[in-house]
Amino acid sequence: MEKLVNDFSFGLFFWQMLIFIGLIFLLKKFAWKPILDSVNEREEGIRNALLSAENARKEMANLQADNERILQEARMERDAMLKEARELKEKMISEAKSEAQAAAQKETEKAKAAIASEKNAAMAELKTQVSSLSLEIAEKLLKDELSNKEAQVKLVEKMLGDTKLN
Amino acid sequence: MVFSNKTFKFIIAAFLVCLSFTGFANPTQDTIQTPTQTTAATAHDAHGEEAASHETHGEPTDLKSKIEAYKMHHVLDAHDFTLFSDEAEGKHYGFPLPIILWDNGLQIFSSSKFNHGESVAESNGNYYRIGHDEKIYKVDGPTGELTGDHHHPTNVKPLDLSITKSVLVMFVVAFIMVWVFTGLAKSYAKNGGISAGFGRLFEPIVLYIRDEIAIPNIGEKHYKKYMSYLLTVFFFVWFLNIFGLTPLGINVTGNIAVTAGLAIITALITNFTANKTYWGHIFWMPGVPTPMKIILAPIELLGVIIKPFSLMIRLYANIFAGHVVLMSLIALIFLFKSWIGGSLSFLLSFALSTIEILVALLQAYIFTMLSALYFGSANEEHHHDEAHH
Numbered sequence: 001m002e003k004l005v006n007d008f009s010f011g012l013f014f015w016q017m018l019i020f021i022g023l024i025f026l027l028k029k030f031a032w033k034p035i036l037d038s039v040n041e042r043e044e045g046i047r048n049a050l051l052s053a054e055n056a057r058k059e060m061a062n063l064q065a066d067n068e069r070i071l072q073e074a075r076m077e078r079d080a081m082l083k084e085a086r087e088l089k090e091k092m093i094s095e096a097k098s099e100a101q102a103a104a105q106k107e108t109e110k111a112k113a114a115i116a117s118e119k120n121a122a123m124a125e126l127k128t129q130v131s132s133l134s135l136e137i138a139e140k141l142l143k144d145e146l147s148n149k150e151a152q153v154k155l156v157e158k159m160l161g162d163t164k165l166n
Numbered sequence: 167m168v169f170s171n172k173t174f175k176f177i178i179a180a181f182l183v184c185l186s187f188t189g190f191a192n193p194t195q196d197t198i199q200t201p202t203q204t205t206a207a208t209a210h211d212a213h214g215e216e217a218a219s220h221e222t223h224g225e226p227t228d229l230k231s232k233i234e235a236y237k238m239h240h241v242l243d244a245h246d247f248t249l250f251s252d253e254a255e256g257k258h259y260g261f262p263l264p265i266i267l268w269d270n271g272l273q274i275f276s277s278s279k280f281n282h283g284e285s286v287a288e289s290n291g292n293y294y295r296i297g298h299d300e301k302i303y304k305v306d307g308p309t310g311e312l313t314g315d316h317h318h319p320t321n322v323k324p325l326d327l328s329i330t331k332s333v334l335v336m337f338v339v340a341f342i343m344v345w346v347f348t349g350l351a352k353s354y355a356k357n358g359g360i361s362a363g364f365g366r367l368f369e370p371i372v373l374y375i376r377d378e379i380a381i382p383n384i385g386e387k388h389y390k391k392y393m394s395y396l397l398t399v400f401f402f403v404w405f406l407n408i409f410g411l412t413p414l415g416i417n418v419t420g421n422i423a424v425t426a427g428l429a430i431i432t433a434l435i436t437n438f439t440a441n442k443t444y445w446g447h448i449f450w451m452p453g454v455p456t457p458m459k460i461i462l463a464p465i466e467l468l469g470v471i472i473k474p475f476s477l478m479i480r481l482y483a484n485i486f487a488g489h490v491v492l493m494s495l496i497a498l499i500f501l502f503k504s505w506i507g508g509s510l511s512f513l514l515s516f517a518l519s520t521i522e523i524l525v526a527l528l529q530a531y532i533f534t535m536l537s538a539l540y541f542g543s544a545n546e547e548h549h550h551d552e553a554h555h
Contacts, residue, residue, distance in 0.1 A: 004422050006299065006318075007242070007299075007421070007422050007423075008422050008423050008426065009243060009301070009326070009330075009421075009423050010325065010326070010423070011266075011325075011326040011327045011328055011330065011333075012243055012330060012332055012333060012421060012423040012424060013423040013424075013426060013427050014327055015327070015329070015330075015333040015336065016332075016333075016336060016423060016424045016427040016428075017427045017430075017431075019333070019336045019337060019340050020336075020398070020399075020402060020427060020428065020431065021431070022340070023340045023343060023344070023398055023402065024394055024395055024398045026344055027343065027344065027347055027348075027394065027397070027398050028394035028398075030344070030347075030348045030351060031343075031344070031347030031348050031350065031351045032347070032351075032372075032393060032394045032397050032398070033351075033394075034351035034352075034354065034355075035347065035350055035351045035354070035369075035372060036372075036376070036393060038351070038354035038355075038359060038361075039369075039372070039373065039376075041359060042359045042360070045359065
């Protein structure tokens with residue numbers, strides 16, 4: 001200990017402190033700060049570059065997934081459209097068919113109705129003719145009765161027989 | 167930050183190899199040639215620092231004592247920068263450093279006036295002499311001698327603020343750090359956010375200190391304000407440790423004043439940025455019975471001083487001991503004076519200096535790590551309630 005105290009030189013201590021403290025401040029301003037700043041900046045840059053690369057990779061994957069999805073959607077849409085078209089076609093065909101059927105039925109009905117009315121008219125005409133015929137017969141009978149009684153009866157009988165046949 | 171692993175290893179290996187050559191080549195060569203009569207002289211020639219001066223002060227001149235004295239001088243600070251010296255001619259090769267004293271006003275003169283401790287220096291009518299402990303003492307006149315024993319003279323010591331060898335090296339390291347790290351800082355802007363140039367070598371270390379030392383110990387929330395200190399102290403200690411391993415004979419971090427300064431700054435930062443929880447733990451430990459709280463308070467308070475004290479001693483002792491052991495092993499080469507002993511010591515000192523390179527890094531790491539740990543404890547969040555209730 002005594003040797004240590006004896007060896008201690010104040011001059012050296014003084015200069016050492018002066019040089020060392022000066023050196024700390026000098027290097028702090030002109031060396032350590034710029035060095036550490038640059039190193040930090042570089043490390044930050046590397047970190048950012050890695051991060052952006054990772055992001056780009058993710059975005060790429062997303063984009064690919066999007067593409068896949070869009071393609072899938074398009075495919076589905078196409079399928080749906082085709083299906084719809086097919087359905088529409090079938091519907092149109094069936095509609096046309098049923099329409100045609102309905103029209104034909106209508107025509108037949110109309111024809112039937114026409115036939116029926118014609119028939120009725122014919123019947124009515126027949127009836128009037130029959131009645132007029134009957135009247136004529138009756139007239140002729142009446143006329144004959146007045147002239148020939150025998151003939152008259154004969155005629156009536158004949159007429160009646162005719163009518164029966166009729 | 168990528169550089170080839172192979173190249174890096176190669177650079178390290180090449181550095182290690184070169185270090186041993188520059189550091190120990192001369193002594194090994196000398197042992198091989200064995201010029202016995204000059205071995206002692208070349209010992210000082212290779213690492214020499216004012217070895218010649220001891221003789222003039224009547225020091226023992228045998229080899230062992232010379233080595234002892236040499237070691238003593240090496241681990242101390244010096245007032246001039248001697249690269250090597252020639253003992254036979256008493257010549258020193260190097261350069262003087264400025265002496266700055268506060269003694270009734272500022273006294274500034276060159277350390278060459280001391281003539282490596284042999285003469286008295288005069289400045290504005292005041293006379294000074296350097297003692298064996300490398301401290302400057304005031305003497306009476308141009309022929310004044312130091313009183314008392316060699317290592318603890320009783321003369322008056324003026325306030326010594328000289329630019330000594332260690333101060334010079336610290337200035338050099340500070341300039342190198344400013345140059346390297348401002349270069350690194352500028353390279354980012356020039357190179358689009360990527361480091362370039364020589365400073366690039368240190369970028370992984372900066373990141374290591376941030377990610378492995380600061381963030382785990384202090385926490386994401388507070389670590390930023392301590393980064394400047396942690397980075398500065400790590401590189402300052404590491405560079406100084408490495409400089410200490412060069413053959414220039416530098417020992418800065420193995421100097422108690424330097425480590426004390428570093429430890430004091432760590433302690434100041436710890437205590438000035440501490441939050442309520444930290445002080446609560448010191449003065450009124452939560453979760454223990456009241457009598458224990460009273461007993462714990464002084465112990466914890468002592469811990470506030472012991473923590474930086476251990477930082478100071480750890481760094482100082484490791485580097486100081488490393489230098490002393492390394493020099494002792496190198497000195498063995500001159501003591502053995504034989505082929506086998508010389509090469510053995512050479513191998514040992516080579517192995518040790520390799521370990522010292524590791525220690526240089528490790529001590530810087532430990533100092534930074536423990537500082538971060540103390541800062542972390544000063545910023546701990548209040549979470550003990552959940553643990554105790």
